[in-house]
Amino acid sequence: MKKLILFTLFLLCGPLAYASTLTDSLPPITVVEDTTVAALAEEAWELSDKQQMVRSSVQVRTIIKQLENGELSQEEAQETIDSLISAIYLASASYFENYEATTTESVVDALSRDDELFDLDDFVFDLEGEQKTFVFEWHIGSNRLVRNTLRDAAAMEHVNGWLSIENRFLFSQKRRLGGYASPIQLQHGIGFSSTVFSFKNERTISKDILGGTGTGLFPIFNMNTVWASNWNYTHLNAPIMLHLDLSPKGTFNEGLNIGVGLEGRMRIASSAAYSGRDLDGDWFTRTTQSGFNTRIFNYAVLAQAGYKQVKLTGRFERIPLFKEGAFEEDVFLGSLTLGFALN
Amino acid sequence: MVNTNLEIGVLGHEIAPRGSYFIALSHGKKQKVFGPKSPLIFEYGFTFSSQSFDFSNDKTLEKIETAEGVKTVFANNVDFQQVKRNSWNLSYFEAPIMLHFDFSGNGKVDQSLSLGVGAYAGVRIQSIMGQVGTDIEGQNLRINTTNNLNTNLFRAGLQAQVGYKKYKVTGRLDATPLFHDNAFEEETYIGSIGIGMCL
Numbered sequence A: 001m002k003k004l005i006l007f008t009l010f011l012l013c014g015p016l017a018y019a020s021t022l023t024d025s026l027p028p029i030t031v032v033e034d035t036t037v038a039a040l041a042e043e044a045w046e047l048s049d050k051q052q053m054v055r056s057s058v059q060v061r062t063i064i065k066q067l068e069n070g071e072l073s074q075e076e077a078q079e080t081i082d083s084l085i086s087a088i089y090l091a092s093a094s095y096f097e098n099y100e101a102t103t104t105e106s107v108v109d110a111l112s113r114d115d116e117l118f119d120l121d122d123f124v125f126d127l128e129g130e131q132k133t134f135v136f137e138w139h140i141g142s143n144r145l146v147r148n149t150l151r152d153a154a155a156m157e158h159v160n161g162w163l164s165i166e167n168r169f170l171f172s173q174k175r176r177l178g179g180y181a182s183p184i185q186l187q188h189g190i191g192f193s194s195t196v197f198s199f200k201n202e203r204t205i206s207k208d209i210l211g212g213t214g215t216g217l218f219p220i221f222n223m224n225t226v227w228a229s230n231w232n233y234t235h236l237n238a239p240i241m242l243h244l245d246l247s248p249k250g251t252f253n254e255g256l257n258i259g260v261g262l263e264g265r266m267r268i269a270s271s272a273a274y275s276g277r278d279l280d281g282d283w284f285t286r287t288t289q290s291g292f293n294t295r296i297f298n299y300a301v302l303a304q305a306g307y308k309q310v311k312l313t314g315r316f317e318r319i320p321l322f323k324e325g326a327f328e329e330d331v332f333l334g335s336l337t338l339g340f341a342l343n
Numbered sequence B: 001m002v003n004t005n006l007e008i009g010v011l012g013h014e015i016a017p018r019g020s021y022f023i024a025l026s027h028g029k030k031q032k033v034f035g036p037k038s039p040l041i042f043e044y045g046f047t048f049s050s051q052s053f054d055f056s057n058d059k060t061l062e063k064i065e066t067a068e069g070v071k072t073v074f075a076n077n078v079d080f081q082q083v084k085r086n087s088w089n090l091s092y093f094e095a096p097i098m099l100h101f102d103f104s105g106n107g108k109v110d111q112s113l114s115l116g117v118g119a120y121a122g123v124r125i126q127s128i129m130g131q132v133g134t135d136i137e138g139q140n141l142r143i144n145t146t147n148n149l150n151t152n153l154f155r156a157g158l159q160a161q162v163g164y165k166k167y168k169v170t171g172r173l174d175a176t177p178l179f180h181d182n183a184f185e186e187e188t189y190i191g192s193i194g195i196g197m198c199l
Helices: A002-013 A015-022 A036-044 A049-068 A074-097 A104-112 A120-129 A154-158
Strands: A132-146 A165-176 A184-199 A203-207 A215-219 A223-245 A256-278 A283-289 A297-307 A310-317 A332-342 B021-032 B040-054 B060-066 B069-075 B082-102 B113-134 B140-147 B154-164 B167-174 B191-197
Touching (some): A132 A154, A132 A310, A165 A332, A184 A203, A184 A256, A203 A223, A203 A256, A297 A332, B021 B191, B040 B113
Antiparallel strands (some): A132 A332, A184 A223, A256 A283, A256 A297, A297 A310, A310 A332, B040 B082, B060 B069, B082 B113, B113 B140, B113 B154, B154 B167
């Protein structure tokens, strides 16, 4: 406010009158008319104190150059420089009286004023760098075979729910849409997922070798004891999600967020293994690598709620896991996982 | 795979020689018996060996329950429509000893002709059946089964070796049958011949 009052007063009184009251050591100031330099000097009054100081000092060099080129006489040049020195003196007095130490807020304010004396490119560059970030995520949780209605499939009676685990790794990029302050973020990436189903009731997944085509959960024969029976299903994932992220401006995974998205996936391995004791009590392990009539490609809908780096993600495939008619009913792969994001 | 008459046995007839091999890695010490000038050398150490048998047809070994107990039989493979590879791999940890007659010079070994006889004893550390092929729908299928298939845990046998400098040809024949008593339809012994190099 002080600065504004002084500046207004200065404009009203005029440079000559004001300068003459300040000090006796300065020479009398006269406005030089009818020269290019004078026009520049007048224009300078509309600038801030700081700008005026910088600009006036630059103009001194211009005047000396004009003097050396014969465009100005010695008297005209001396008068103009005296005038500029007075202007610098007055501007500096006002500037230092109102000087405040530079803070982050003042830099941002200065940017918003579109001050031509600042190098704006440097600041813009820094802010653009925070519009996107690399995110590594690890998710682990429970998976299930469900019907389209999200109810458990009949096959789940042979599945150990708490031993059936989904493990996902994701390498992705999060990008703010609509500028660094926007709460909308787009995430896309690629990852690997391992889905393990643990079977109980001494069953394993197998193609129906007696009844023709088809896959089922069949009893294991020729074993005294089955200790473990698992089906490991590994796929390559490519998710894309849209998040509403309430993290502070320019940051990621620093606040509450909710997101929805889609994920395409491709099966890259499928193996069933069981182990235990055979007919005469010796150790027995059998690993069968087969697709078991599952589809190679599928897609899932994703929903995620997170706070800071911890994410809870629901995943539900929208195409039946097995090929048409290959399983006793249409089952879909669903999972609920807890994840951690590192960026 | 030979029987008690040292003839190719029932199992041996099912094996394709081309895909059946014996690999061993030994670490041992050779010691001159009667001083540095003596041609007699005693060798001892330990060996990791792997014996792989490639079956020439689609059959596989498996245990079944019979009236006489659990036996190992050569059975048809019901999981496959076509079998591309059907192998059985047995791995052992062994302790061999050999007495060599080595014509190398004074204080030297493996610099000339050598002849040796000896024995070995070992313990089975792994037995895996591996099958690769296509299933009844023509899709790729691979099955690995880890089971002893009624083979004896311990083995012992005789070996003979002839060599020139660092190159050796070694013949081995098990003295203990491969399977437990009456677990297979005939007593089967593993025999092998291999070429090796000393470092």
